[in-house]
Each structure stands twice: as structure tokens, then as C-alpha cells.
Amino acid sequence: MTTKRRNNIISTIHRVVTSEHGENYSINGCAKYVMECLGEKNYDYWFFTGITGDLFTQHYSYTNFVAESVSDYLFEEDPARFVEETFAKCGYAATFVSSEELKNNIDMYLQMLTEYIDRGIPVIGGNMRNVFVGYEDYGKVLLQLTTLYKSKL
Structure with missing residues (x-):
């Protein structure tokens, strides 16, 4: 029988993007x-900037805000496809959960999130700019890393 933890945080906590090392894009970070938390050292920041196109393409718009990179544009166009294809290139399955799906099944997804954290695996947030790394009070409080710092949600 497994007892649910009240609080937990994964052991690997540091900034997701280190701009002083030339890293600029949240999604890749x-x-x-x-x-990294899965032990996959070959799939680093630069690997992801390559497969998303961010390493090779400057992305600007004259008419509207388009976030910060090609990967942001691709994510906005079709988030599920972008997430699934990006991780498939590493041999991993990934699922994008829309806001509507999350609202309709909040308890199930919260349980899944805490189970991943209990296994030491962070979960990328919906906008691909934050990573859930822990929880308190049985998941009522989620702990996240943004591209710059740790915070409570």
C-alpha cells in the first residue's frame, strides 16, 4: 500500500535558463x-535549440508580439503537436494537456503531477515557461521553477 506524501520536492533544483551561458529560450531550457532529471545528459539546451529551430532562425514580427523564438511560434500554432514531436525526437512520449482538459479532470491531473514529482521527474507547465518541481499540502500548493527562480503557485 502506498501512502500519499504531504510535501515533496525533487532533488535537482536550479535555474532552467542560464542567460550568461547564452541560453535565451524558455521552452528549450x-x-x-x-x-536532465531523467538522467539524459545528451539532450541538453543546445540539442533542443537545434531540433526546435531556435538555433538557426531569428524570429521577429513587424505586426504583433510573437514571444521569443520559433519554438514559441510553433507551440502557439499547435501545442500538442509541438510537445509530442519535440520529445519523440528523444525517444520519449509526452502529452500536452489543454486548459479545458485540465479543468475537466483537475483531480486526475493533479494526482499524475504529484506522482511524477514523487519519481523525481519535473512536469513542464502549460505555457512551457515553468516547470513544476514540488508540492505542499498534498498538492494543494504547487512549487515551480520559472526560467529564473523558484516560486509557489
């Missing part, structure tokens, strides 16, 4: 962080 979050993906790298997950792979």
Missing part, C-alpha cells in the same frame, strides 16, 4: 531540465 524546460525540456533540457526534464531530460
Whole structure:
């Protein structure tokens, strides 16, 4: 029988993007962080900037805000496809959960999130700019890393 933990945080906690090392893109930093926690050292920040196109393409718009990179654009166009294809290139399955799905099944997804954290695996947040790394009070309080710092949600 497994008892549910009240609080937990994964052991690997550090900034997701280190700008002083030339890292600029949140999506690639979050993906790298997950792979690091899985023990996959070959799938680093630069690997993800390559497979998302961010390493090779400057992305600007004259008419509207388009976030910070090609990966942001691709994510906005079709988030499920972007997430699934990005991690498939590493041999991993990944699922994007929409806001509507999350609202309709909040208890199930909260349980899944805490189970991943209990296994030491962070979960990337919906906008791909934050990573859930822990929880308090049986998941009523979620702990996250943004691209710069740790905070409670």
C-alpha cells in the first residue's frame, strides 16, 4: 500500500535558463531540465535549440508580439503537436494537456503531477515557461521553477 506524501520536492533544483551561458529560450531550457532529471545528459539546451529551430532562425514580427523564438511560434500554432514531436525526437512520449482538459479532470491531473514529482521527474507547465518541481499540502500548493527562480503557485 502506498501512502500519499504531504510535501515533496525533487532533488535537482536550479535555474532552467542560464542567460550568461547564452541560453535565451524558455521552452528549450524546460525540456533540457526534464531530460536532465531523467538522467539524459545528451539532450541538453543546445540539442533542443537545434531540433526546435531556435538555433538557426531569428524570429521577429513587424505586426504583433510573437514571444521569443520559433519554438514559441510553433507551440502557439499547435501545442500538442509541438510537445509530442519535440520529445519523440528523444525517444520519449509526452502529452500536452489543454486548459479545458485540465479543468475537466483537475483531480486526475493533479494526482499524475504529484506522482511524477514523487519519481523525481519535473512536469513542464502549460505555457512551457515553468516547470513544476514540488508540492505542499498534498498538492494543494504547487512549487515551480520559472526560467529564473523558484516560486509557489
